[in-house]
Each structure stands twice: as structure tokens, then as C-alpha cells.
Amino acid sequence: MKNAILASTSTLHGQSYLEYLLPEVKKHFGDAGEVIFIPYARPGGISHDEYTRLVRDTFQPVGIQIKGLHEYKDPVEAIKGASGIFTGGGNTFLLVEKLYRNKVMSVLKETLLAGIPYLGTSAGTNIAGLSMQTTNDMPIIYPPSFHTLGLVPFNINPHYLDPDTNSTHKGETRETRIKEFHTLNTQPVVGLREGSWLEVRADKISLKGPLPARIFKVDEVPFELEPNGSLTHLN
Amino acid sequence: MKNAILASTSTLHGQSYLEYLLPEVKKHFGDAGEVIFIPYARPGGISHDEYTRLVRDTFQPVGIQIKGLHEYKDPVEAIKGASGIFTGGGNTFLLVEKLYRNKVMSVLKETLLAGIPYLGTSAGTNIAGLSMQTTNDMPIIYPPSFHTLGLVPFNINPHYLDPDTNSTHKGETRETRIKEFHTLNTQPVVGLREGSWLEVRADKISLKGPLPARIFKVDEVPFELEPNGSLTHLN
Structure with missing residues (x-):
């Protein structure tokens, strides 16, 4: 009974x-x-309090009350009792390290599989995949594992960026990076462009927003999935 | 008696x-x-043989003979006996994982500290820093540690890329990523633009090539170091 919105970007x-x-x-x-x-990803290094304040102020006008996970004495019990959870973006390595260190990763997975509504943006979306290994972030801290929630049966690349055909830069394009991922890993990767999100309702997964997503499967030519397309059988 | 060239990019x-x-x-x-x-970083997933062939064909006209580390039965003994070492670019996570798995990391460090000439490009340059944590690469494999050679007393960000002021993309800029690194780590980071390299001779470290480098120190405003500038005292 999954019930999640997984957005490429917050903004x-x-x-x-x-x-x-x-x-x-x-x-x-x-x-x-x-x-x-869950403010653990700390974009730009802002504090848990600052990050939570931004989210609280954003949700207040639509009547949603926000409490930061760091404000609870016992984060595991807090997640168990949650009626809705939002994980914001920032650094995925930091987010995953902190989820493991606070023993939140497994209880978060159980809670989301039980159907508690979840919103992820950016890093908070990346962790809904099988592993965090298609993040774009710098490894600023060493997490105990790269495995994540597996709320969807594939990996997600948020902020998916098409190659800049005018670029003279020799750093790898996003597509090259995902191709390298597929030399060692077999799960599909969904390149989710900014403005897109995945809607997960029970066993159905759909692409929402105005843009197509780019789908990468091992040993296959990448292809575009149009808005409202289904990802239910992608695995 | 270090003796190294650490280039931002191969090409x-x-x-x-x-x-x-x-x-x-x-x-x-x-x-x-x-x-x-050392072909371990496998750019684009090419094989060790293919990668070594490219390097062999490139070096042959200038009279340098190349042998791939994977061609030796015992890579540790091979590194101990080397008279010159080149580590090529590709995926830094894969490079570091393989260096640890083959027990090459520590003997490589000892060999380079003894003054054997070293060339690194991209990932091969990143590992000369204190840690691989300012890589741009995707974490396609989980290495046993992020610690690297420490041939220089700081971290290196190869393929350093200035922010695109016309971009509407909301993914983090390189500068933002390095700032996030500095919320958790204290070593300086050298943003090495394509076409630049560091020359390490004994205890002297100089910037070479036509471009300035961008230097990031924790809690300080980043600054530019001009070509031929010294990095000897950056730590």
C-alpha cells in the first residue's frame, strides 16, 4: 500500500x-x-533547525503542520508513529549516513511500505530507489552502506540533465555516468528531469509533471517515457 | 622525494x-x-585491456613502454618494482575499490613517497589527495574507505567547472558541493581546471598549465591561484 510522491527537485x-x-x-x-x-541532507550545510523552518513556513499556508525529525528524542519511535513523512534534498551521502546512524533506515522502509504518505525531493527521492548509487552528490561523508529504501524496484537519478551538445568540458555527461553504473549494476535507472515526479500508489508507479523521463536499462538503448506513462513494470 | 604530475584531465x-x-x-x-x-578506473566501462592499449599506443611514439597492472600476476610486487606509474581517469569509486581490494593502495603510497615518478589524470589525480571525497563521479561501487594516497596535503577536485551563470538547472554547482564538503571536512580543496596540472617535486607543489586554479579553504572565501603559483604551504 505504498503512497509516495518522489520529485526530482524541490524548486x-x-x-x-x-x-x-x-x-x-x-x-x-x-x-x-x-x-x-527529515532535514538530514542539509543542503549547502544549513542546520536542521533552519531547514525545518523553511519547510514549516512553506507548508503552513496549506494547513500542514511540520515537525523536524531531529526535534524528537527518539527518531525511530517518531517514524513509527508518523502520519506523513517528507525527506528534503541536499547531500545524499549525509542523508544516508544519518539515516543509518540513527537507525531510521529500516523503520522508515517499514513505515512507507505500510502506506504512510511520503514526499521526497532530490536526495529524499533518490533514497526511495534500490540504492543511492545514482546520486549526483559529492561523497562528503562515508555511509555504512549505499543500500536505500527500495520503495520502487529501480534506481532514480534526480535533477536529470541532458548532455550539453555545445560543451567543451571533458567531465562525464550524466548519461555516461549512468552507463558506467550499468557496467557493475543491473537495476534500471530513471532519469527524472526537474519538474517531474513519480507518483507511487499501492503497486502502481506513474510519471507526473510536464516532461518525459529518460529510462536506462542495462545493455539497452536509453528511451524516453512520456508524462503519465507507467513505470509499474520497470525492474 | 615525491615526483608527480597530477593533471585535471587526460584530454x-x-x-x-x-x-x-x-x-x-x-x-x-x-x-x-x-x-x-593502472587501468582500474575503466572510463565508460571499457576493459583493462582496451584501456591499456589506448595508453600504450599513446606513449609508444615518445619511447615509453607501458604495461598494465592487471597483466602482472602480483600487483603488489609489480608496484614495489615499478620505475614509473600512471593512473588513468574513469570512475574514482571503482578505482579506489579495486586499489583496496588488490591491496595496492598502501604499497602505491610507499612507492610514490620514495620518489618513483607518477602521473595521474582525473581519477588518478583525485586519489593523490587526502581523500577521494571531492570526486565528481557516481558511487557505482562501495569502496572499503574514502581515504586515498595523501601525496599532497589537501583534496583535489579534477575537471573543476565554474558555475554557469545562464543555467536554470537547480542541481548544485561545483562550488556549492565543495562548500558542503567543508561543512564536514577541514582540508583545503584545489579546483583544478581542465588543462591545469600540479607538479610535485620533493616538498614543492606548483600549479602548471595556462589557467588559474580555484582554492577552497574551510570558512574562507575561495580564491584564484595563478599559473606557476605555489601550493607547497596549502594544508
Whole structure:
């Protein structure tokens, strides 16, 4: 009975935080009352308090109350009792390290599999995949494992970026990086462009937002999935 | 008695492999006879044999013989007996995992500290820093540690890329990523642009090539170091 929104990014160019997604989020968390925010990914190194304040101020106008997971004495018990959970973006290595260190990873998985509404953006979306190994982030801390929630049977690459055909830079394109991932790993990868999100309802997974997603399967030519397309059988 | 060239990239736009650096490399390895090539980073997933062939064909015209480390029965003994070593670019996680798995990391460090000439490009340059944690690569495999050679007393970010001021993409800029690194780690980071390299001779470290490098120190405003500038006291 999964029930999740997994967004590529929290913020679109020229918009405020979560602006484009807020109507969707309001419906999603409608009856949840209070939502627990997981601020562990700390974008740009901001504190848990600062990050939670941003989210609280964003959700307040649509009637959703926010409490930061770091404000609970026992994060495991907090997750067990949650009626809605949002994990924000930032650094995926830091997020995963902290989820493991606080013993939250497995209870978070159980809670989400039980159907508690979940919202992820960026790093918070990446961890819904089988592993965090298609993150774009720097390994600023060493997590005890790269395995993540497996809420969907594939990996996600948030902020998916098409190759810049005018670039003279020799660093790898995103597509090359995902190809390298597939020399050692077999799960499909969903390249989720900014403005797109995955909607997970029970066993159905759909692509939402105005843009197609780019799908990478091992030993196959990547292809585009159109908006509202199904990812239910991608594994 | 360190003796190393640490290049940001192997290849410049519109040039062939190592073209811009070959005169320098010829001088560097001049008397080495045979150079051991470490192909573990496998760019784009190519095989150790393919990668070694590319390097062998590139070095042959300047009279440097290449043998791949994977061609030796005992890689540890091979490194101990090397008269020159080159580590090529590709995926840094894969490179570091394989160096640890084959027990090469510590003997490589000892060999380089003893003054055996070393060339690194991209991932092969990243591992000369204190840790691999300022890599740009995807974590396609889980290495037993992020610690690397520490041939220089700081971290290196190869393929350093200035922020694109016209971009509407919300993924983090390189500078933001390095700032996040500095919320958890204290060593300086050298952002090495493509076409630049570090020359390490005994205890002296200099920036070479036509471009400045961008230097990041914890809690300080980043600054530019001009070509031929010294990094000897950066730590």
C-alpha cells in the first residue's frame, strides 16, 4: 500500500521553494495532520533547525503542520508513529549516513511500505530507489552502506540533465555516468528531469509533471517515457 | 622525494588523448624505461585491456613502454618494482575499490613517497589527495574507505567547472558541493581546471598549465591561484 510522491527537485528556476508542487502536496498529505520532516541532507550545510523552518513556513499556508525529525528524542519511535513523512534534498551521502546512524533506515522502509504518505525531493527521492548509487552528490561523508529504501524496484537519478551538445568540458555527461553504473549494476535507472515526479500508489508507479523521463536499462538503448506513462513494470 | 604530475584531465576538447601533456610526460618518465599503467578506473566501462592499449599506443611514439597492472600476476610486487606509474581517469569509486581490494593502495603510497615518478589524470589525480571525497563521479561501487594516497596535503577536485551563470538547472554547482564538503571536512580543496596540472617535486607543489586554479579553504572565501603559483604551504 505504498503512497509516495518522489520529485526530482524541490524548486524550479524562478519559483519559490516547492511552489510548483504545493497543490499536489496538499492533496497528498491532506488528512495527515502533522508531517515529520527529515532535514538530514542539509543542503549547502544549513542546520536542521533552519531547514525545518523553511519547510514549516512553506507548508503552513496549506494547513500542514511540520515537525523536524531531529526535534524528537527518539527518531525511530517518531517514524513509527508518523502520519506523513517528507525527506528534503541536499547531500545524499549525509542523508544516508544519518539515516543509518540513527537507525531510521529500516523503520522508515517499514513505515512507507505500510502506506504512510511520503514526499521526497532530490536526495529524499533518490533514497526511495534500490540504492543511492545514482546520486549526483559529492561523497562528503562515508555511509555504512549505499543500500536505500527500495520503495520502487529501480534506481532514480534526480535533477536529470541532458548532455550539453555545445560543451567543451571533458567531465562525464550524466548519461555516461549512468552507463558506467550499468557496467557493475543491473537495476534500471530513471532519469527524472526537474519538474517531474513519480507518483507511487499501492503497486502502481506513474510519471507526473510536464516532461518525459529518460529510462536506462542495462545493455539497452536509453528511451524516453512520456508524462503519465507507467513505470509499474520497470525492474 | 615525491615526483608527480597530477593533471585535471587526460584530454582537452578537440585534441587526442594526452596530446597537450605528452611533452611534459616524456620528460617526466624520461629514464623510467617501462611505466606501469593502472587501468582500474575503466572510463565508460571499457576493459583493462582496451584501456591499456589506448595508453600504450599513446606513449609508444615518445619511447615509453607501458604495461598494465592487471597483466602482472602480483600487483603488489609489480608496484614495489615499478620505475614509473600512471593512473588513468574513469570512475574514482571503482578505482579506489579495486586499489583496496588488490591491496595496492598502501604499497602505491610507499612507492610514490620514495620518489618513483607518477602521473595521474582525473581519477588518478583525485586519489593523490587526502581523500577521494571531492570526486565528481557516481558511487557505482562501495569502496572499503574514502581515504586515498595523501601525496599532497589537501583534496583535489579534477575537471573543476565554474558555475554557469545562464543555467536554470537547480542541481548544485561545483562550488556549492565543495562548500558542503567543508561543512564536514577541514582540508583545503584545489579546483583544478581542465588543462591545469600540479607538479610535485620533493616538498614543492606548483600549479602548471595556462589557467588559474580555484582554492577552497574551510570558512574562507575561495580564491584564484595563478599559473606557476605555489601550493607547497596549502594544508
